[in-house]
Amino acid sequence: MKLIYILIALFFTTTSYAQVDQKKQRAIDSSHHVAINPKNSIDVRLKAYKYCAWKTIYVDFNQGLKHSIAFLEFAKTSSDYKMTSKAYHYLGHSQMMLGLFDEASKTLQEGLDNAIKNNYHNGIAELNGDLGNLNNSLGNSELALAYHYKSLEHSQTYNLRIEYARAQINIGEIYEAQGKYKLSIETFEEALNYCHINKLVGFKSSIYESLGDINLSIKEYKTAEKNYTTAVDYAKRLNNNNRLIHSLNKLGELHIVLNNLITASAYFKQALHIATTRKAYVSQAKIRANLAHTYLLQNDTRSALEYISLAINQFENLKIKDDLDKAYIIAANIYSKRNQISESHNYYQKAYHLAKESNLLQTLKLASEGLALTHEKRGDLLNSVKYHKEFNTYNNKIRDEEDIKDIIRLDLQDTYKQKSFKDSINKVNEIKQLQFEYNKKEERSKLKNYIAITSILALILIVLCITYYYFENKKTAAVLAAKNKAIKAALKDKEILLKEVHHRVKNNMQVVSSILYLKSKSTEDDVTKEALSDSKKRIDAMQLVHQKMYQKGNYQQIDVLEYFNDIVNLLLKPIQSPEDRFEVHGKVLWLDVEQAQALGFILHELIANSIKHAWRKTDQKQVDIRAAKTGTNTITFNYTDNGEGLPERFNIETTKSFGMKLVYSLSTRQLLGKIETNNANGFALNITFNAR
Incomplete structure (x- = not known):
């Protein structure tokens, strides 16, 4: 069985996770040829470089890094400061995703200075937000907040709606991570209202997902499920597959907490299917890790090991550190369950070192506890004691933070309970109002029934009368139709006769006119000739009337x-x-x-x-x-x-x-x-x- 997992891992290693599918890769390669061709205009080449970077930075970080570097180098040679700012944004994002935080910091700061120099407001807001995200990844939440607030203020000053909404969401997420749930909820609700007013529907799925995270943290599970489901609905409505994958994954994590493992597994599989179809490899790794955790909780270590092996291989090949520590812990727990102490120890060790780099207390606690147990099983009591002490240290730190968070949770839960109580009172009043309206409706219904019966009887009488008059009118209509037919025939004959009369009158006048014309030509007396000519013209004027009537068919x-x-x-x-x-x-x-x-x-x-x-x-x-x-x-x-x-x-x-x-x-x-x-x-x- 172990050999099978090694073969699976080897397969994914050799294929190197070509994250961009062949069709898109061909389009990217084609654009790259356009970009490097010096015969093309600068504007065309810039757009081609931008396309290559944009299509790769979110799915293939290494390829995204390569295209972003080329994009920035070429953009710097042009005078297009907008494209240059976008290139800095893409490169900084790629470096950050690959864990190159120092390089990312340098790139983004240089990009911000360039945007400020050119007074490019969109770039200033966007790069401040990027620096905020970078510092948040490094654990510098206060500095991250400072950058996001700069982005927020700049966006508000220059009416940059998208960047303003994005800054609000980033600030809300940092407050959530800090355990400042009230501030986080207020920020997200403000962002939601802003998006509603400005019709920025694309952000709503993300906001509802974040609100669900807060509800999950304060153990308001029903509200969390409602918000996650709303996030899923918005993602489906907008055909946003990445957000849909995230929200389905969150629903799965919620049901793990609720111990609804079958439901959780169903959500994870649904998310994994979409991620696989859309070739979202980063999401695939995280979802497979969650599925492995679900199978572990169900004591199905065989399926759990299959999924975690694929997940870790994806994380490592893609050089993704986010959630890799959790995957190592899940793998270690699976091997521990299977009594494979050496493999379990190795994964606890990997999780420990990774968490140490990023100061991830929860992972450090779990990894140190696992290492203490594996060292104890190996007979290495000295290291076992060492890691037990570290476990107690991290556990106490987490407990202190949890105590503070518990107070906040209780306060928020009380707020939610008060809100629920008010909602319950409102619902009772609504039910009473509905009951009152129902009773009135019943009374109206009875009255309507009486009216309906009376109306039906009246209708029957009316129908009988109408039937009688119908047949009488039918007889009269038959007589009138026969008479009308005769009248129409007579009228048609009259019209034909009238048309013929006018035609003949016109022809007769034409004859008279011709006779007068001929007579005037044969007469030598000027007075007579003039009289004949005048008479001819008068006849012609009269003839025109008859000609018009004949041509138009209008004799009136x-x-x-x-x-x-x-x-x-x-x-x-x-x-x-x-x-x-x-x-x-x-x-x-x-x-x-x-x-x-x-x-x-x-x-x-x-x-x-x-x-x-x-x-x-x-x-x-x-x-x-x-x-x-x-x-x-x-x-x-x-x-x-x-x-x-x-x-x-x-x-x-x-x-x-x-x-x-x-x-x-x-x-x-x-x-x-x-x-x-x-x-x-x-x-x-x-x-x-x-x-x-």
Whole structure:
């Protein structure tokens, strides 16, 4: 069996945990070629370097370190201080994850100085936060807090919402580690409220997970489970697999405390499945260690040994120190359970040295106790006594800290109990209110039943009446349908007949117009020729009305502006020179056929009058025609030209001119309107009448 575990370890060692899957690695390699190609622009190369670093620093620390160094070296040669600041951030993170704390400190401080020099606020806030995280990892919590508060203040001053939220979360986590649970809870709740206001949903899973950690510390297990579950929900909603893995792992750890080992194992396996699918190797190592602990508590040392061997191999190959001490302790306990004293002693020794470096009291306590027992079993009483003394020392230190924390826990538990009591009172009141509302609802329900029965009876009566009227109406409708069919057929025949009549009228007018034209051509007398020509044009104007009706299929109304344009084209276009201007103004205006035809005759006479009397041969000609609806039913027609105007004592009511007599007659008798003339700037005529 031991050989099997050695072979498993050898397999993972030879594969070296290629943490980036092949598809992503190909993309990273492709970007790296872009980055190192001097033919590409600086901006393109910077983006390529950034991509390589960003895709590796969180999953493959060694590769992340290599790409971050290259990114920073190239960024320093450019003038892009934003990219340079981001490169410092990536490199510092990679160095910190690999335990290169001195190098990380130097890198991050240099990056902060560079950001301050360039007055780059995002970089200042981010790198202060990085230095805070570094000092927290080194156990300098007060200095870490100072850096995080600098990040917080800077973010608040320059409205950097993401960095502000991140700083609040980091501060809350440090307070939690210090046992300042009240301050930690207040900080996290403030951060939660800030994220809610600013719609920073991405941080909520992390905050709820941290609140769950505090609840677990003060033994408020139900509240802890509620917060961890909320963290899981937010992680799923945002498709944040890393946070989902963390929160599921925390739920597993909670159920170990509650001794619900089967539930804990289920959560760990769920987290491990996601971590394996997403190739999150760091998380895999931590979860496998927790699964090993769970199997150990269930006395399944075979499964426990399998998982812890894989976990430790991952930790060591990835050079991860975080939680490695705990994995060594679990391995030592498993071997101790299997009475393999030598292996147990080796792992206690490893845990002891690792904890000594980072001053991890809990691990030092467990490791010294384990070493004391293994030395005793080996017969080395001198070292056994030595480690027993160390165990007592560390135990006393932890007990002193635990006593202080117990006081804080009791205070917080009392706060939670008071809150729970208030919640209980509120729930009792809510239940009473619900009972009252239920009783009222029951009464309303009975009343509704009576109303429903009455309504059903009334409805039946109504349905019977409707049925009777339906069949009666159906009979009537059948008779009406037959009559309507006959009416529609007659109407269709009438429309066809009317269309044919207008078509024939138009054709007859065309014939008359042609006859007049031919007669005028064969007549030598000028007066007769002019009379025949005028008559032809009047016939053409009348013909246009019938043509419009025939084309549009509307025998009730026509668009007078379109009709006017046709008359202008008929009469004025033949005499128009490039300098002349003949315009019809207004929007679409539909009028009764008779009124439209009357206006057409009037316009024809006015244009004919202008052509004969208004201009000399060399004059620039100008005619403006307007027709519009000015009131609910009032139509205004206006005609102006720039000619010589009417004679001084001209009176349209008493004139002997046939054309102007026709204009006056059509305006007052057929249109029943008012007519006005004006000689201010040429000739102007205005007619106002009511539309039919």
